[in-house]
Amino acid sequence: MDKQQLIDYLNEKDIHKIKFAFADIDGVLRGKIINKQKFIDGLQDGYGFCDVVFGWDTTDTCYDNVAITGWHTGYPDRPCRIDIDTFRTIPWQDDIPFFLADFSKAEGDDLHTCSRSLLKHIAADAKQMGYHTEFAQEFEWFNFNETPQSLQDKGFTKLQTLTPGMFGYSILRPSQHSDFYYDLFNLLEKFNVPLEGLHTETGPGVYEAAIVHDHVLAAADKAVLFKNAAKEIASKHGITASFMAKWSEALPGCSGHIHQSLWSLDKTDNLFYDANDAHDMSDTMKHYLAGQLYCLPHILPMYAPTINSFKRLVEGAWAPTTVTWGFDNRTAALRVLHPSKKYTRLETRIPGSDSNPYLAMAAALASGLYGIKHKLALDIPPTVGNAYQDTKNGKLRSNLHEAATDMKNSAVAKELFGEAFVEHFTQTRLWEWKQYAKHVSDWELKRYFEII
Structure with a gap:
């Protein structure tokens, strides 16, 4: 589906919530459920997500030795972007729509801590x-x-x-x-x-x-x-x-x-x-x-x-x-x-x-x-x-x-x-x-x- 086909699908199915997630540095999925309008609004420019997800470990304990984020940066939001090609529904959760996201940017200035973005670069090289x-x-x-x-x-x-x-x-x-x-x-x-x-x-x-x-x-x-x-x-x-x-x-x-x-x-x-x-x-x-x-x-x-x-x-x-x-x-x-x-x-x-x-x-x-x-x-x-x-x-x-x-x-x-x-x-x-x-x-x- 392209963007418009996806929006049409949500409207036709009367779907009001969407689930998305991305992998942190350990491969643990972090994400949330958002409503349909927020999903549509973010398809172009992304969704703000606290970058602490790249500044803590698997127990949510904040690193004290990384430069990208921390108390010294104030843990700001960074835009993550849903990849609509990853669309699927979760059959054991009432077929809620699900997408994977990452921190890639259209202009190529990706968050270098994002493992999916890293793999995308190497795949493009291949x-x-x-x-x-x-x-x-x-x-x-x-x-x-x-x-x-x-x-x-x-x-x-x-x-x-x-x-x-x-x-x-x-x-x-x-x-x-x-x-x-x-x-x-x-x-x-x-x-x-x-x-x-x-x-x-x-x-x-x-x-x-x-x-x-x-x-x-x-x-x-x-x-x-x-x-x-x-x-x-x-x-x-x-x-x-x-x-x-x-x-x-x-x-x-x-x-x-x-x-x-x-x-x-x-x-x-x-x-x-x-x-x-x-x-x-x-x-x-x-x-x-x-x-x-x-x-x-x-x-x-x-x-x-x-x-x-x-x-x-x-x-x-x-x-x-x-x-x-x-x-x-x-x-x-x-x-x-x-x-x-x-x-x-x-x-x-x-x-x-x-x-x-x-x-x-x-x-x-x-x-x-x-x-x-x-x-x-x-x-x-x-x-x-x-x-x-x-x-x-x-x-x-x-x-x-x-x-x-x-x-x-x-x-x-x-x-x-x-x-x-x-x-x-x-x-x-x-x-x-x-x-x-x-x-x-x-x-x-x-x-x-x-x-x-």
Whole structure:
């Protein structure tokens, strides 16, 4: 729909309220409901929104170390703009119209803390280079027989998972909660976030969903919407869905793998595929892969943005720890798949389900394009076997502080995303580390309280 068609639709359907949201730096959706007239009035010039949403963390605690906003600026409004191409209705909320927004400006002077705006710039760069970007993110997440209140009352301890036992790819377990299971699949399709597949993963109450691939911006939109939608649908069934990267040291973590390929602008030719190569990899794909390998240590927090992210990136936990790639190798950081021309693609396996899809996809695409622009040679051989033991090209940082400090000081990161974004984003990650560092954990109490 164009603007007038949209207004006509609202009038014909006698719709009086509209819901919109945008993703903050952590990928958390922030938004509100507005009336029809306010929606129409803001279609041209945007809607004023307090920029504290880019000046606080996931607990609404204000950062003390970012320049873009704070007590020193008075937390003014900034105009966010609805993208009418994201229009959909929410089937589990009486089909209320819903839109995604961002802080992009027509003249290009975007708010550099807006993750969707950042991805739009990189997607535009890819298009200018002659590429259509095809992406998809898949998610694993745990489901609990808990509510927000019971989580608080229990202090987030002794939580009851939706089902017991390790039941990966189980047909039995989903059938025992079929109302929830089929609601996820069916309602997400009606919400224009269609799934390729939905199944249990190994672990109590854990599901995995693969979202249908799309242009990179639409794919990121769908990934962000999927996470929020899964939580809302779960809540209607008395279930809490958690996208923490690693909620229990005794269980596998939750991934957010990104699948990607570059195509001709008319979408007819997969530019990652070359039938004359032994492994069907084109030079474009090799440069793209080399770029991701080269840039990975410089931009790791965009894939692993929380303290908890790094609890997942440990040996033997189905998550990578080394700068490696391989053919259909699930222990490597980057996995090449080439079953056919249509499905030849790269899977970036570093991101967890806690990642901000806009930033994770921006990192993957920008670093891949960097390899193409600089014609980087794929001089790292593929890992055969256990990539945890293949450390000759380096290991990933083991905590957020080290990774964020590397990115903050990286000329490569600033070349990819601009100095303003890198400064703001890394300061928010170092803030996260600061909050963690001063916390006294249960582990410390149990270990030191009596005996030391």
